Amino acid sequence: MQEKEISQAVIGRLPRYLRYLGDLKERNIERISSQELSSLMNVTASQIRQDFNNFGGFGQQGYGYNVEYLYDEISKILGLNHSHNFVIIGAGNLGKALGNYLNFERRGFIFKGMFDKNPELIGQKVRDVEIKPMEDLEVFLRENTIDIAVLTIPKTGAVGLVDTLVDNGIKAIWNFAHVDLDVPEGVQVENVHLSDSLMKLSYNISRYNDGKEN
Amino acid sequence: MQEKEISQAVIGRLPRYLRYLGDLKERNIERISSQELSSLMNVTASQIRQDFNNFGGFGQQGYGYNVEYLYDEISKILGLNHSHNFVIIGAGNLGKALGNYLNFERRGFIFKGMFDKNPELIGQKVRDVEIKPMEDLEVFLRENTIDIAVLTIPKTGAVGLVDTLVDNGIKAIWNFAHVDLDVPEGVQVENVHLSDSLMKLSYNISRYNDGKEN
DNA sequence: AATCTATTGTGAAGAATTTAACAAAATGCT
């Protein structure tokens, strides 16, 4: 367990820091102050310092932060120094899109298997991975070390699948199904509810246009 | 403009309320108390009441909330009573997946056009929509009333496209490119940064496993 | 080497969000 519990608000900001630090690294910039990063990212310098200090101070007074060091430390905090094998369940367009997304591989997320119940898709390949029938899932999970299951199937299928996944060693579910999954303690779920996101956009459009058309 | 500014934290919870209310409606349940909804959704009843009260009280004391009425009111708040035309820019797997997702249509998001710079894709169809070359985008936006642009292209392309979109009437961008977009005041952006989401998952896996393997 | 400058780390203030508590109001039972 963590020394002190870090809030998910802070964790949620780390990937963005990492992205900007990666850009700086590519531009061969060696150091950066919280002030500079602040104006680059449009957040307060204070928040940046507070965020980093949750993990015990990566900077030096009078100097700032070393870009590469900071990048590496945040990577470690996010667990990107370990690699994670994943399977995709549901070989529709979304599943295929995620399977083809090479950037995940670079971060240590290794695409190991893909499953679908549609017989027409069985045997097709997404990158080097062959789509297998759902019946093979359980055995596959047992014979390989898979941490993450990516669920890109409709919600009806998703709920019933959770037990199978968890019983066969899945530690985390990246859930694209539009439903809340009920998992045992210790199994991580990260939801990507696309329609929720679209509704937020819709709200913000309406809000801005109110007064004009209402 | 809104009477009183509603926090994005509240807005972010509305789609989830809507989902649960939709389920209740389908089960022909007429009324629900904040207490019942609370145990269904795993949030506090107090938060539910506070959230709804931001918009001025949808319930009745001693009775609770009428499911259908509440559903309709939240729909309106989210702007789902208006329909929105959208185009998808980038006809890769992700773009196709979003184009094929019929649930958006049911919510009033109408798929009107799709664009890609890859000549091989031009002329293919996603549902009834033909993929057009990027050169046609500007004219298309001017000749049709498109509110939302969905960006499913790499970040390098995305940044340069913003001006074109905004100059031709786009009010909102649903951004899947892994970059922060700089838009004028009044243009809404909703980011879906998939790799950020995956990193959060990675963090939570590591955190839970710490102590065992570290 | 001494001084000046930049910039972090951090305690405290301020803001926002969430939860608790309860009076007011409507329902439904007898």
Added chain:
DNA sequence: AGCATTTTGTTAAATTCTTCACAATAGATT
């Protein structure tokens, strides 16, 4: 019809999150 029960709307308290402010410290300059 009256009373007990339910459950909201709402005020207040507690908690969490963000920003401010500055002393401490390291680097840069002369």
